[in-house]
Amino acid sequence: MICLDSSRPRATVPGAGTAAALTGRTEDLGAAVAALRGGTHVSVMLLGDSGIGKSTLMEAVVAELEPEVTPIRIHGSPSLTHVPYGVLGPFIVGLPVQEATSQLAVLRTLWSRLEEERRATGKPLLLIVDDAHDLDEATAGILVELAAAGWAKLLIGAAARPGLPEPLLQLWFEGIAERHDLRPLTQQQTTEMLELTLGTQVLPNVAELLWQASEGNPLLLNSLIDDAKHDGTLLQRNGVWLLTRPLNSHGDRLTDVVRRQLLRRSPEERQALNLVALAEPVSKELIEAVVGVQAVRALIDHELIRVTTASVPELRLRHSVYGDTLRNLISPARSLQLRQSLLRLMDKEPASAEGLLRQVSWSMECGAELADRQLLRAAMLASRLYQDDLARKAASLVKDPELQLAARSVVARTHYNASDYAVARDILEADFGKGHSVASLLTGTLLWAAVLSAQGHTPEDIMQRAEVLLTAGERLAREKPAEARRILAATKDRYATIRSMVLAMAGEGSGDRRPDPGAAPPGPPANHLDQAFRLSLESDRLLVEGKSVSAFAVAAEALTAAGAGHDELHFLTDFLVVRSSAAVIHAGNWRAAETLLARFAAGSGPSLISFGGGVHAARGVILLYQGKAAQALNALSAALESLRLADPQQLFGLTAAMAFAAAAEVGAREKAESFLADYEAVPPAGSRYLRGLAAMAVVYGKARLGNHPQAIAELRLLGRPDDGQNTAGLEFDALAFCLALGDPNAAPRLLELKPLLEGPRPAAICDYAAAISTDLAADHLAAAKSCEDAELWSFAALAYDAAANAFRAAGDALRERMAMSQRKRCLDRADNAPGQEPEGAEDALGLLTRRERDIVALAVRGLSDRRIAAELHVSIRTVEGHLYRSYAKLNIKGRDQLPGMAGD
Structure with missing residues (x-):
């Protein structure tokens, strides 16, 4: 404290x-x-x-x-x-x-x-x-x-x-x-505080990372914000506040806070604080041996440091953001002196990854010598934690020629994190196929293939280049005949994994009828990564075919198959989360999608700066599908700014296309033109399904802007790119866009596709298509209810509008007005801010009984209670009772507020 x-x-x-x-x-x-x-x-x-x-x-x-x-x-x-x-x-x-x-x-x-x-x-x-x-x-x-x-x-x-x-x-x-x-601020309260301080356009990952760093403490939060704005870590681009790199926790304001605290501590307590900052997590017994039990107890009592619950008690700073500040206040000479005082008492290397990173970083700051393997291990750990500066520094100090190849691979990974693919490729290609052991030969090969995929190379091109790896394996087998079998097996397994990976990244290959030199082999997977990529490719195939629920299950299986600890392929979890999200969003299972994204974000930490744009893009697509175009535009435009900085999963094009569609939907023509230019400036990327979806969103947006007369025909073509394949999922998306554009001719084909589709979103839209085919008011109302249940508010509004038209044709003025009222409610729901409920949110039409609707209809026409009773051959008391109950259901106070009485 x-x-x-x-x-x-x-x-x-x-x-x-x-x-x-x-x-x-x-x-x-x-x-x-x-x-x-x-x-x-x-x-x-x-x-x-x-x-x-x-x-x-x-x-x-x-x-x-x-x-x-x-x-x-x-x-x-x-x-x-x-x-x-x-x-x-x-x-x-x-x-x-x-x-x-x-x-x-x-x-x-x-x-x-x-x-x-x-x-x-x-x-x-x-x-x-x-x-x-x-x-x-x-x-x-x-x-x-x-x-x-x-x-x-x-x-x-x-x-x-x-x-x-x-x-x-x-x-x-x-x-x-x-x-x-007084409790620390929650994440939501931190977001509110940021919006009041900076404005409403704050990327969610900014709020999350600042909340994590400050632990909900307003003083620390404000200090971090001020320091981040001052050094350019937190900046505003196109109206959106975002983080350009991990937070700097030794800025002037935070340093001032910590410096004032140090002035209040005794010399022994200051020494203990410095030691914990330099070595955390560090053994409690070790620090007590250096500075004394009393100093450590005082710092714990005043909540400046805390004791972990590990089997061997360790000390950490109470607020982790103080660490860099404290270390920055210690001179190199004093730091070296403190390090020597600890090393005399230490008998082993730190057991935890964090402890190792801290010790290596401390040693480098002091200019102390470190073993190459310890430097390489620290570099790999730092890159996994997105501490790219530390990773590069540690990797640059590795001297062993055989280990330098792995060290350069770590440096390439840090450039991949920042979407600097050209630099990463140059580093990796210089070493590709040149190792003198199996480990060095395979190092960086998966990352190399991922970089080429990110640059737009086709699977066939990448696999042709990857044959160098097989040739290198044969060369190494000749040099080491005793290990030949193991070497050849390892290089063939890696080649197979690369093939599965690049096919999965492209989202194509396994469903093609024609022979494909890059197609996944029919045999068993070479290893767990190969299995994960094969499952991912299967998930993409199922999604293209419209089996979104099955696709999500297979993508989840791929996540399990991938396991943990895949250091070289650090982006694998992100990649599989994208595939899982695409499937669950296509299905329209919004709660499962939000759970998936929230779980990923909660465990991502610093990688949210790199991959956070993908999380926000997914949430923007959900909002667009739900008909909340204005909210979607805000979310997608913010995500796009984040993806400009880092786009490891190549989602920029898809996000720009969806942002273009959202801007066109709300009539923001200038923004739409800007997003279209963004989309056209990058090559098509991502899986086959995502590329097709992006192209459809662009056609839809152009139609909404009124300058694309061939939109319907083009959408239909995008939905069926190859008549010889089952592309029901792509075709469904294309026809859903057609329906949203007012094309009733999409309905019959949607009904044909319905048995092939999975998920609440396809089911609801197909119900709307069925209502279009019959054009019965009751069917339109049922379809509207189905779309509401699926939270597809724009489609629900379209269905209510069709019901109103049917009631108008039948001369039923009351039901027409009530249907229009429900239409307005759905449009209001789409326009509401998250968490708000529109007024009159209940489905009043469905709550009234047939007799109540008949009586209300006569009341709307101006008949008195007595005339209504005579018209329907019931008692006046019965009329009064039905009207009273109808008023309650319609949430009105009397006859003068009935639909139609006020001229609405």
Whole structure:
């Protein structure tokens, strides 16, 4: 816990800044104000970690109560903690020295001073006690006496640890004080705070990473934001705030926070903090041996460091973001001295990956010698954690020629992370097929194939180039005849894996009728990676055929087959998540899609900067399919900005196409033209299904803009690229776009495809197609309900519109108006912000019985209750009862609010 000087002036920012500062605290604010206004409580206590927002909340409470009270401020001070009545010095300056330790004399003098203030304003006293954890017991006792006697009320802020002095706690135990333990901000609250501070266009991964780094602490969050904006890590592009690289946690503002904390610690405690920062996670016993048990215990008590629950207790900093700042404050000479003091007591290398990285990084900073294998291991770990600068630095120090090949592969991976494919290719091709052992020969080969795929090379081209690997294997087998069988088997397995990988990346090959030199072999998979890619290719085939639920199951199986620890193919999980997402989104299982994306994002950490754009793009496509074009446009345009920085899964083209469609849908012509230019500027990429979907979205967008008369014909062609193959999934998407453009001729073919399709989205759209074929009002209503259940709001609105037309043709004015009302509700639902419910969200038409609809219809025509009773041969009481129940179901108050009565 970092404790700041409470006497320092608190910055107050009007407007959005104030709202941002109180994010997540409005309930506490209301409760605190109410408690101090009431007669039950004499005190309100705000407790929490330093930087959690206690002082800000206290000032907000004072601002609310200022017209009603006389505020008097008292600040605790660590230098006066053991001085009786020390912080009350400004109030008791006239007290004789011989009476300075008398509680009665101090109380009398203090009260006299406070009473002067109260008489001057004529308002009750409110004592605002900040940093109350630093009060001495005597002062705390005096404040309790004032509150208990009803002379003043207390607003108290204190750190959760060490907590309040015993006399103040007694107020809470007696039930006359209200206590609020302030919690860290949630991820959602962090997002709200960022939107208030920066604006609404903040990439979700920005909020997530800042929340993780700050651990929900507002002070740390604001420090990280300011530092990231200052050094260019957080910047705004085309109105969108995004992170360009991992957060820098040693900027000026955060450094200032940490530096002030260090000034409060003893020399032994500062040494312990520095050692933990330099070596974390580090053995608790080891640090205690260097600095003493007392210093470590003090830091734990003040929550500056924490003890892990490992079998052997280890120490870490309480807030990980302090690490870089503390290390940056230590001179190289002092760092080397501290390292030597630890090494004398260490008998083994750190067991954890994080510990190894920290030790290697520390050693490099000190200029210490390190073994090549330790450097290479650290470089590989750092690249896996997207610590690219550390990975490159460690790899560059490897001297062993045989290990240098693996080190250069790590450097290539860091460039792949940043979508710098040309540099990655040059590094990998220089070493391809030149190793002198099986391990070195295979190193980087999968990444090499992935880079070529990202650059647009076809599977056939890549496999032709990959034959160099087979030739190199034969050469190595001749050089090492004793290992020949193993060498040839390993190179053939790797060749097979590369073939499965590039086919899976292209999403084509296994379903072709014609012979394909790159087609996956019919035999068993060479290894678990080969199996994962084969399953991914099968998932793509099923998706193209419309079996989206089956495709998702196979993609999930591929994720399981891939396993963990595939260091060289670090993007494999991302790749398979894209395939899984495509399947589940095509099916329209939105909850499963969100679960998949949320689970991936939660476990991604720094890779969200690299792959976060893909997560946001998937969410944007979901919104577009649901008919929420305006929201989709925001999500997709934000995702596109992220993908401009890094696009390891080649999703830029698809995202640009979907953004173009969304912009065209809402009539944002200038934005649409910009997105179309983005789409046309990159070569088609991704799987066969995703390439086809992107092309369809572009045709749809052009039609929406009114400048593509051949759109329907082109969409149909895109849906059936090869008459000899089953492409029901692609064709469904094409025909769904046709229906959205108002083409009724798509309906018959959709009904033919329906038995081949899986998932709630295809089922609902096919129900709409069936209603178009019969053109019966009842069928349109049923289709609308089906589309609502699938959360396809634009299609539901189309179905309700068709129902209204059918009712109009039948002369049923009431049902026509009710159908139009439901249409408007669906359109409103599509336009709502996430989490909002449109007004009149219930399906009122479905809630009314036949008799109620008949009676309401006559009432709409202006007939009195008596005339309705005579018309339908029922009693007036029956008419009144049906109308009363109808009003309740329609959520209206009377006859004058019935649909049609107000001219709507």
